[in-house]
Amino acid sequence: MYSIGIDLGGTNIVSAVVNDKYEIVASAKTPTNSPRSAQEIFDDIARVSFEAVEKAGLTMKDIESVGMGTPGTVNGEGVIEFANNLVFNNVPAKQMLIDRLGVEKVYIENDANCAALGEAYAGVGNGAKDFVAVTLGTGVGSGVIVDGKIVNGVNFAGGECGHMVIMVDGEQCTCGRKGCWEAYASATALIRQTKEAMEENPDSVMHQLAAEEGKVSGRTAFDAMRKGDIAGIKVVDQYIKYVACGLINLVNALQPEIICVGGGICNEGDTLMKPLQRFVQAERYSIYSKIQTKIVKAQLGNDAGVIGAAILGKVKED
């Protein structure tokens, strides 16, 4: 059997037909062109979904269920209560998809949770029932899976682990709190930390690297470190310590089988992952346990979202 996974993003809408081995059979995409009315956006979602089904050599009758990941908060009735960057307020997403696609089983979920599901079932999680996915991007996104199900909490706003404070009275976070993990461990935070170090170290090779790239990026300090630049090394060491701090917090609270770390910064590979794993090993509360949480790099990249969305039907019904 087949299902459709949709990733409604701020930039693009992607729809993919996924088979029961969690493989993408065909996909189609179109720009979101937000802000637009929900009607227009959902018409485009339907259009690319029919397009993906046709590409797969199928019809909607072959589709068992449809899942969609969206930014923002989705309630139990499949209504997007609030999605800041789409300017959506109480959009009845589930019903709008049922009406347009003619498929009865439709599931809507937050996009970070879909990505977590995708990695847990079809990616690096390999079916792990207790799993956390963390994405180091503009913010620090996360999805928490306990006993095979997404932890939505009482109001479907659960899983915002990026907004756990690791530094009381620390850096201002966009959420209003001070000292959130996101304010130290996101790519945005790394860029801020890099810029601060550059100001303090006018001789650092980071200035040259940033000039060559045309901007300070999440790579600047890592590249400088590889050139032996002391200031770059310090930025990277401190950044990795911040990332590790939040990971260890999650290990101590939940002891999941796997925590996977994704986002652009993860392209650093072992340069990032090895020290993270060492920090976790040294500081976790469960030092005496024979079984330990694995800290691994995400595997599916951008596909995690659509695959996770396509799996929603399976997960929500179990």
Next chain:
Amino acid sequence: MYSIGIDLGGTNIVSAVVNDKYEIVASAKTPTNSPRSAQEIFDDIARVSFEAVEKAGLTMKDIESVGMGTPGTVNGEGVIEFANNLVFNNVPAKQMLIDRLGVEKVYIENDANCAALGEAYAGVGNGAKDFVAVTLGTGVGSGVIVDGKIVNGVNFAGGECGHMVIMVDGEQCTCGRKGCWEAYASATALIRQTKEAMEENPDSVMHQLAAEEGKVSGRTAFDAMRKGDIAGIKVVDQYIKYVACGLINLVNALQPEIICVGGGICNEGDTLMKPLQRFVQAERYSIYSKIQTKIVKAQLGNDAGVIGAAILGKVKED
């Protein structure tokens, strides 16, 4: 039907017969006298359990299941892998209880998790499926319940929310990390904060209060605050802020229906709970959600552990 709940503590062993309304029908207790051999301790556990059953006017044939809460880490086979303060190492607790009580359904669980279950099912949780219990005592204990089940994690060491860092490079914690929530929000931490404030404020009424009580306690700063002592007010304000920080972290990660706060400090009642609730309301990520996590005072006190243990059979089989 009836079940037995046992609380194996560092000081006392308590065994209670609990009915299907989660009420204690009869109980018996004896000193733990630790360190002793596991054989001796389990003989005493059996003795008080038979005593409790007799007091209830029942026999072991009326007992459907037995649950026990213990300090330390308990694995899936009911073996206490490690319990520091009982000097237990790989004690086959489940089998030892089956042998001594002749009841087949026996369940062993960490004591903080039992207390959480007790409050969730029979106390302030009133059956809440997503529930966190936090105890502010010598340390900060916690039990996390998701979808009606204890979050044990992959190695049965989950739920150690007291060991989530809220201050990178902060106060040394007994677990080895620096800046754990426990190092700021436990009764032990409050006493340390009170002593530090007393040193800095030789005129504070806290000196007099401590002299009258014969020691600095978790009450000293609260009592001083009630007398209008500025140093006392500052200690209490800061302490409540630390407690709130960890609670908000849990709200943002899990959005449980209820977080209950227990331990001796909670005797302060609304003096503690009202400002905690205000902090959570102001800082939680889910400011737009209609439904919000309730922050409430624990209800069952010391009974939470035995009642939770008695419920284990029901919860583990569902």
